[in-house]
Amino acid sequence: MATLQYLPPVKPSAIALGTVFNHAASLAVLGPLFGDTYRQAQAANSKEEFFKSKEAATAAASWGSSLVGSAIQAYGVGALINATGTLSYKGAAYLGSLIFMASAAPAIVSQIITEKRPLDTIAVGTVARVFETVGLSMFLTWWGTRTNPFD
Template sequence: MSSYTLEYLPPVKPSAIALGTVFNQAANLAVLTPIFGETYRRAQHADSKEEFIKSKEAASAAALYGSTLVGSGIQTYAVAAVLNHCGILSYKGAAYVGGLIFAATSVPLLVTQIFQERRPAEMVAVKAAVGLVDTVGLAVFLTYWGTRPAHDLLR
């Protein structure tokens, strides 16, 4: 029986994961602001801080923020790993790879929202813009910062 190892996961500079996660969170904040804004207004109207902390709104806001934080970290690692594996060093190459990731992850959902669900064009456009920032923008940012750990650069 073989043991499971992490040797197949490409190494990525930890600071790239941290800063990429912050970058992703900032991009997603544009979409999540209305949700947190409503939660903040409810907190102001609650009788006490303890009452709000125990409320369903506070729990769902905390869960939403925590899950997006974890998701952003995983997405950042994945994009950085793809960039490392492909040997991308230029912004043009990063934008191309980010565009491919966008096409693979976001375009099918956007097409479904336009043609099947018939969502408003403005909503789909905002989701597309956030998706582009999350993929193309993230890939270019990670290329700027650098994704390879120092020990990989010495080889």
């Protein structure tokens, strides 16, 4: 039987702010910065998933699952920061880069080689993923993730 004791603790405020950070990066920063290209990238990345999923019948359900996914991502990044003992921004940037390479890079390579999507759409999607990995790691390092700062 699996127990929760193996999951590293992460400060709840770090999870909450990390969730907000991901949504703010997507909506407030990347949307106006890249405009229609960003909206096209978001639609291209989520359209197939949206129509394949019976559970995503409404926009509210889609937004809610995105919010939960962002919270899980914030916890995961915070837990990795704690588990690796990352304390510096340089270390956070390296950790975020590794997370990016493990999670987003395969899909980006597939979009370039197999799907042959427009490069501007791929570039904007890549910038969004960098914000969600490297940016989130650095933001959480700044905020702090440890439940006990003396750990």
